[in-house]
Amino acid sequence: MKTPKQVLQDWVAAYNARDPYALVELYHEDAVNHQVAFGDPLKGREALLESFVAFFGAFPDNYTHVENLFADDEWGIVEWSGGGTFLGELDGSPPTGKRYTLQGCGFFHILDGKIHFQRGYIDKYTWFTQIGLPVS
Numbered sequence: 853m854k855t856p857k858q859v860l861q862d863w864v865a866a867y868n869a870r871d872p873y874a875l876v877e878l879y880h881e882d883a884v885n886h887q888v889a890f891g892d893p894l895k896g897r898e899a900l901l902e903s904f905v906a907f908f909g910a911f912p913d914n915y916t917h918v919e920n921l922f923a924d925d926e927w928g929i930v931e932w933s934g935g936g937t938f939l940g941e942l943d944g945s946p947p948t949g950k951r952y953t954l955q956g957c958g959f960f961h962i963l964d965g966k967i968h969f970q971r972g973y974i975d976k977y978t979w980f981t982q983i984g985l986p987v988s
Contacts, residue, residue, distance in 0.1 A: 856927065889972075910938060912937075930958045
């Protein structure tokens, strides 16, 4: 069974490969992903897959650089910086072609070698301002 550190290293690799199918394989079937800036959490692999497909469609050159990765018994934390270009529709908003750079942090509860819970923190105002979307 993979350690939390190995799971997070695989997560970053799949995220940077923009491979939504490899990503969802790292999650438990009933996993929860709560991106705090966006409200209600996503529940289950199907919802996660839809979200990853949409995100990578909107930002096909998205990248993430690990600033710090901490892992312990069942928990892992990734502090990251990243960016991309808004080239595809996102939640009904047309692409603007604008680039963004951003920093954030993700907390992962990992059970039996898979992500059971994820919580992410980003600055939505900075991100949306950079890509030309209204902040609500």
